[in-house]
Amino acid sequence: xxEDPKMIGSWISHMSNxxxxxxxxxxxxxxxxxxxxxGLLNSxxxxxxxxxxxxxxxxxxxxxxxxxxxxxxxxxxxxxENLLITCGATEAIHxxxxxxxxxxxxxxxxxxxxxxxxxxxxxxxxxxxNFVALSWQADGSIDFDYLKTAIQIxxxxxxxIGSPGxxxxxxxxxxxxxxxxxxxxxxxxxxxxxMVYSELWFDQPAVFPQPVIQDKxxxxxxxxxxxxxxxxxxxxxxxxxxxxxEICLLHDFSGLSAPHLLQAAISNYLEDQQDVRVFIENLxxxxxxxxxxxxxxxxxxxxxxxxxxxGYFVWANIPEGFSDSGQFVLDLYKKENLATVPGIHFGTxxxxxxxxNAAKPIADIKAAVLCLSRFLNGQESSHSFPE
Numbered sequence: 001x002x003e004d005p006k007m008i009g010s011w012i013s014h015m016s017n018x019x020x021x022x023x024x025x026x027x028x029x030x031x032x033x034x035x036x037x038x039g040l041l042n043s044x045x046x047x048x049x050x051x052x053x054x055x056x057x058x059x060x061x062x063x064x065x066x067x068x069x070x071x072x073x074x075x076x077x078x079x080x081e082n083l084l085i086t087c088g089a090t091e092a093i094h095x096x097x098x099x100x101x102x103x104x105x106x107x108x109x110x111x112x113x114x115x116x117x118x119x120x121x122x123x124x125x126x127x128x129x130n131f132v133a134l135s136w137q138a139d140g141s142i143d144f145d146y147l148k149t150a151i152q153i154x155x156x157x158x159x160x161i162g163s164p165g166x167x168x169x170x171x172x173x174x175x176x177x178x179x180x181x182x183x184x185x186x187x188x189x190x191x192x193x194x195m196v197y198s199e200l201w202f203d204q205p206a207v208f209p210q211p212v213i214q215d216k217x218x219x220x221x222x223x224x225x226x227x228x229x230x231x232x233x234x235x236x237x238x239x240x241x242x243x244x245x246e247i248c249l250l251h252d253f254s255g256l257s258a259p260h261l262l263q264a265a266i267s268n269y270l271e272d273q274q275d276v277r278v279f280i281e282n283l284x285x286x287x288x289x290x291x292x293x294x295x296x297x298x299x300x301x302x303x304x305x306x307x308x309x310x311g312y313f314v315w316a317n318i319p320e321g322f323s324d325s326g327q328f329v330l331d332l333y334k335k336e337n338l339a340t341v342p343g344i345h346f347g348t349x350x351x352x353x354x355x356x357n358a359a360k361p362i363a364d365i366k367a368a369v370l371c372l373s374r375f376l377n378g379q380e381s382s383h384s385f386p387e
Contacts, residue, residue, distance in 0.1 A: 024337030060085025
């Protein structure tokens with residue numbers, strides 16, 4: 001019979017690779033089940049005969065930098081001084097992280113609110129730095145006085161915070177965003193706002209810090225999620241002009257440039273602002289509908305869903321009778337070919353939880369719900385498995 005190999009590294013990759021190898025439904029990796037906009041694909045097709053097949057300028061395709069600057073409400077000088085296009089938001093986070101860590105003589109200390117996205121936890125671990133797991137209040141709010149004290153006592157250098165978050169799609173309010181920025185003025189901490197899901201809110205829009213460009217504050221985002229092009233790897237970051245010079249040097253010797261052709265295709269597509277707006281609104285609506293259906297369905301099965309304000313994911317406690325999230329997802333895939341991510345991936349204290357990717361068409365959500373129902377009720381599956 002099929003035996004699961006020892007899990008090494010990312011649970012997200014591990015479970016997604018199962019689907020790629022053996023088939024099934026992938027609610028593990030943050031992949032959208034929705035196609036990119038037709039206008040963007042047409043733009044890409046028109047670029048095939050262009051001259052954009054060599055390295056892009058290190059900082060990015062100039063017209064795309066201008067459009068990102070306009071999108072974020074930045075001054076006209078920001079396209080040249082405060083923005084860098086990166087190979088996805090992951091590289092953007094890594095570049096800022098390395099830029100800050102190499103300046104610290106003592107051991108670098110990073111903090112994030114649990115449950116924490118895998119890069120927030122694993123970068124400090126892999127680089128031999130300290131990681132501090134921060135906690136929300138019982139009602140999901142933030143005690144900023146307590147946080148300020150924690151920063152000072154534990155000498156926290158960098159806080160990473162997503163809005164909406166991953167795996168819990170919490171959206172920061174304008175007040176909370178302002179309070180995080182205030183902490184950079186009253187402590188030694190820096191803040192990275194991870195805004196890759198910022199267009200995929202449900203009711204309350206996500207907000208950028210204001211002003212976007214300020215000392216010790218960095219914003220990371222990408223086109224991956226809100227244009228459904230996760231494989232294109234076109235992200236960006238913001239920083240002050242002085243720091244950007246140093247960050248660009250790191251980029252020169254790591255990412256060098258994001259794909260020129262894809263940057264050009266996105267820039268051309270963004271000319272049609274009406275089409276972009278309609279696509280994002282429809283995508284937001286589709287994801288919210290799928291999220292609602294999945295959240296309501298698993299709640300009826302005994303899961304306890306932590307309500308989200310946006311993003312891709314349903315974040316929930318597994319039903320009574322199950323205690324090990326890792327074993328739960330392995331058994332679920334073995335029996336039903338449904339891949340999810342165990343809560344333990346986001347912190348040992350979340351071993352009773354599970355993450356589902358809800359950014360899928362309704363038909364996929366219904367199929368996943370049926371798999372879960374059969375699994376929890378001990379019914380026979382119609383799937384076949386490798387021997």
